[in-house]
Amino acid sequence: MATFFSLVRANFLMVIRQRTLIITSLGLAVVSILVFGYLFSNSGATKTQLGVVDADHSSVSAQLVSQLQHNDLFNVSTGSETAGQQALQNGNLDALLIIPAGFGTQLTQGGAHLQVFYNQSNPVREDATRLAVSAIVDGINRAATHQPGPVTLDEQGVMVASKNLRTIDYVTPGMIGLLLMWANLSVAIQLVFWREEGITKRLAATPLAPIAMISGQILARLLLSLAQEVVVIGLAIWLFNVQIYGNWGLLALVIVLGALTMLAIGFAVAGFFKKSQAANAGIILVTFPMMFLGGSYFPVSQISGVLGGIIHALPLYYLNDALRQVVNNGAGWAAIQTSVLVLLAWIVASMLVTWRVFRWQ
Amino acid sequence: MSQQSAAVSQAAQMSASVDMMVDVRGLVKRYHQKKAVDGVSFGVRRGEIFGVLGPNGAGKTTTLEIIEGIRASDEGTVMVSGLDIRKHKRAVQRIIGVQLQTTTLFPELTVRETVQFFGSIYPKALDANDLLRQVALEEKAKAYPQDLSGGQRQRLALALALVNDPQVVFLDEPTAGLDPQSRRMLWDTVLGLRERGKTIIITTHYMDEAQVLCDRIAIMDDGQIIALDTAAGLIGRLGAQATIDCRLDGAVITAEIGELPGVSKVREANKRFVLQTSQMEPTLLALLEYATRRGAALTDLQVRTPTLEDVFLDLTGRELRPEQA
Numbered sequence: 001m002a003t004f005f006s007l008v009r010a011n012f013l014m015v016i017r018q019r020t021l022i023i024t025s026l027g028l029a030v031v032s033i034l035v036f037g038y039l040f041s042n043s044g045a046t047k048t049q050l051g052v053v054d055a056d057h058s059s060v061s062a063q064l065v066s067q068l069q070h071n072d073l074f075n076v077s078t079g080s081e082t083a084g085q086q087a088l089q090n091g092n093l094d095a096l097l098i099i100p101a102g103f104g105t106q107l108t109q110g111g112a113h114l115q116v117f118y119n120q121s122n123p124v125r126e127d128a129t130r131l132a133v134s135a136i137v138d139g140i141n142r143a144a145t146h147q148p149g150p151v152t153l154d155e156q157g158v159m160v161a162s163k164n165l166r167t168i169d170y171v172t173p174g175m176i177g178l179l180l181m182w183a184n185l186s187v188a189i190q191l192v193f194w195r196e197e198g199i200t201k202r203l204a205a206t207p208l209a210p211i212a213m214i215s216g217q218i219l220a221r222l223l224l225s226l227a228q229e230v231v232v233i234g235l236a237i238w239l240f241n242v243q244i245y246g247n248w249g250l251l252a253l254v255i256v257l258g259a260l261t262m263l264a265i266g267f268a269v270a271g272f273f274k275k276s277q278a279a280n281a282g283i284i285l286v287t288f289p290m291m292f293l294g295g296s297y298f299p300v301s302q303i304s305g306v307l308g309g310i311i312h313a314l315p316l317y318y319l320n321d322a323l324r325q326v327v328n329n330g331a332g333w334a335a336i337q338t339s340v341l342v343l344l345a346w347i348v349a350s351m352l353v354t355w356r357v358f359r360w361q
Numbered sequence: 362m363s364q365q366s367a368a369v370s371q372a373a374q375m376s377a378s379v380d381m382m383v384d385v386r387g388l389v390k391r392y393h394q395k396k397a398v399d400g401v402s403f404g405v406r407r408g409e410i411f412g413v414l415g416p417n418g419a420g421k422t423t424t425l426e427i428i429e430g431i432r433a434s435d436e437g438t439v440m441v442s443g444l445d446i447r448k449h450k451r452a453v454q455r456i457i458g459v460q461l462q463t464t465t466l467f468p469e470l471t472v473r474e475t476v477q478f479f480g481s482i483y484p485k486a487l488d489a490n491d492l493l494r495q496v497a498l499e500e501k502a503k504a505y506p507q508d509l510s511g512g513q514r515q516r517l518a519l520a521l522a523l524v525n526d527p528q529v530v531f532l533d534e535p536t537a538g539l540d541p542q543s544r545r546m547l548w549d550t551v552l553g554l555r556e557r558g559k560t561i562i563i564t565t566h567y568m569d570e571a572q573v574l575c576d577r578i579a580i581m582d583d584g585q586i587i588a589l590d591t592a593a594g595l596i597g598r599l600g601a602q603a604t605i606d607c608r609l610d611g612a613v614i615t616a617e618i619g620e621l622p623g624v625s626k627v628r629e630a631n632k633r634f635v636l637q638t639s640q641m642e643p644t645l646l647a648l649l650e651y652a653t654r655r656g657a658a659l660t661d662l663q664v665r666t667p668t669l670e671d672v673f674l675d676l677t678g679r680e681l682r683p684e685q686a
Binding site: 007202 | 455469477
């Protein structure tokens, strides 16, 4: 036990004294928070302009429209679909919600659907609108599940959406994710350096098992990640009043999972390099595109084509998504399930690769 | 065969293995079909300084690394303090201390933190400050390894090899690239370790080092041990050949010098005489007496006894360190 404690202590000293590591992880996240917090402090705090087309003309749809009109988050305008589409094109609306004919009947029977068009000119705003609209749908569904029959919208459900996403609110979870990537993928460089310089060979002459040293390094990086996240989240709350809507425990869990994912990938990457300089270049080659394509700074979920395919394979994308769901959306386990599963898949795949190609000495 | 005699031979074997701190038999290590270590066997007694001497690439380091448990051999057995390295690697590694040929350490840990870290690996460890004092690094306790000089770094590596108060210490070319003062200091430390009952295995390609330090020396070449004896024993194989080199001014005759006792060969060039002798002392006395008798001035007298270098030359026909002056 004393041995393990001193192992973790030594490994923690090793990571916390690496200036490059601290600058690329904590430094980058803090600077980003400051820049986005101050530079875009005025944007995003306006109401969502929502056009509603009621093609159903039932009591249920009328009730939904009335609920939306009473919601502080939306500035609702009603009209025909043609007029609504025109307003969306002109940029006067953020989103257009169409309640199709038969919605009321379908809702009681199950299988009802709403059609939504989003204004994609401002990605951050679009994302905020998406969150707001999905919260409404969520509210309708909850009400429908718990009380079959005529729909009374669950006010609680809609309340979740009554938050205004500012740029800084959006960027904060992105920085939590980005920090985890920079702080933990770089474990590859450390491992390759140890091997390259013969440090692992020297350790091999001692009774210390490689797995003990590796565990020490993993734990040290986890501690470093958590400590740095406390600084980042604390700064966001203190300076910019960023709200954490979700459960703190769940947030911590996602952070730990994210750190472990990046560590696992780092171990796999370390198996492919002999020189720490090359490993360094390799890590930068992976982290730099991921930094932007992973959705840390701006939404990327709507990007399609080849790039979209790449984005939807990136672990950082799913990590950011889960973080955003918890931080911005106050979501529970159900909303982050997919992301968590994808991250777990990345861990398993990385461990398999590590097992095949990684050599300690 | 009676049971009794079987028991006796077993006891004899046991006492032999207790006496042998390190017992290496039939070690073979291949790299791409080339044998880096080719059937090496030797035993190191408890409390002995055992030297492995040989040129670069002779297989010294590989042999040591197999005994230390860093590499696995392809054939052969290694017993350290009666424990098989294959079966009880961790147990062996708890009682040995290792200084590798080059030691790079964690650049983020200070000297003291490094010693403490290595100490924490073992169930029992010496006090870091005491150890640093012992290797004269106490003033550098807060420095980082990359800020140390070559000699200081070697001393830190030595401190790490001693941190678990080991029974056997392995030193792989510990004085390579050190200044003479640092070398002397290391020799003193090694001799001090023997006084405290440690067994030491040291590789070197400095013959003077092997001659000064080692109780016994194994000469390795091309993956094999080609000779194993005390320094005196190894040199003795050359038939106590010595070389006398002097300048004689006066009426001397080279042929007469060649007939002095013990002289096997004499060469003269520019009043400079080089004599080969198998009986160094009688030859020297006779030479002095001859010079006096002839009224010749004897100056620049040098007597050279053979060194391990000559032994190596004799065994392999090559010089030990052709690249070095």
